[in-house]
Amino acid sequence: MRIRLAYGDTGLDVDLDPAVTTVVEPLHHPGAAEQSAVLRAALRHPVAGPPLRDRVRPGRTVAISACDGTRPQPRHLMIPAVLAELDGIVRDEDVVILVATGTQADGVVGVGPGGDPFRAGIRARRERGIRQKPAGAGRPSAAVRTP
Structure with a gap:
């Protein structure tokens, strides 16, 4: 049996023995009508x-991991939802957003479909008077309040 794998830019055709091959394909489901409400409900x-x-305390550092x-x-829904839940508990400068990159990204963050993964978090933070500060001292990012 001939199978096309999602590999590289054009795919990869491989011939496999059907006696020992099982093809598993994802089931696609429609998204929730009110996705932000679903995220908020899941966090609460x-x-x-x-x-x-209930898990976070004032004065603690919080890391948000995003793909x-x-x-x-x-990410454009998830990061603002998490920041909204943290609002009033943890200071914005104590929140770090980590972007999980794989080897496919060549160490460059913000490449691929959907654009920059930080964009939603940065937009939400700017609306709250926060700007992103470059990484340093081993931290992937840090936030500081703008004057």
Whole structure:
């Protein structure tokens, strides 16, 4: 059996023995009508454990991990939702956004479909008077309040 793998820019055709091959394809489901509301509900009523607001304490550092632009993650909804839940508990300068890049990104953040993965978080932070500061001392990013 001939299978086309999603590999590189054009794909890769391979011949496999059907007697020992099982092809697993994803099931595509429509997105929720109110995606922001679903995210907010998940943060406030998780499947297991306490809500996010109950897990964080003033004075603590919080890291938000997001996939890079090569992964289908709703960063433009997720990061602002998490920041909204942290609002009033953790200072903005104590929040670090980590972008998980794979070897496919060649160490460049913000490449791929959907554009810059930081864009949603930066926009939300700018609306709150925060600007992004370059990484330093081993930290991937830091935020500082603008005057």
